[in-house]
Amino acid sequence: MFRCGERKPWISIDFVPVVRGRDAVQDMVDFMRIAQKRFGQIHKCTPRPR
Numbered sequence: 001m002f003r004c005g006e007r008k009p010w011i012s013i014d015f016v017p018v019v020r021g022r023d024a025v026q027d028m029v030d031f032m033r034i035a036q037k038r039f040g041q042i043h044k045c046t047p048r049p050r
Contacts, residue, residue, distance in 0.1 A: 013031070018024040040046055 013035070015024075015028070018027070
């Protein structure tokens with residue numbers, strides 16, 4: 001969950017089966033970094049992971 005002050009919206013993420021040869025954990029970490037940055041842009045804040 002990312003939060004900005006009192007805002008506590010949830011982000012739901014669904015993953016499909018991973019293609020052979022991909023690093024699923026690294027892909028998830030990279031995706032979460034993108035999601036955190038985008039969340040901050042949308043809500044005009046600097047989100048902090050809970």
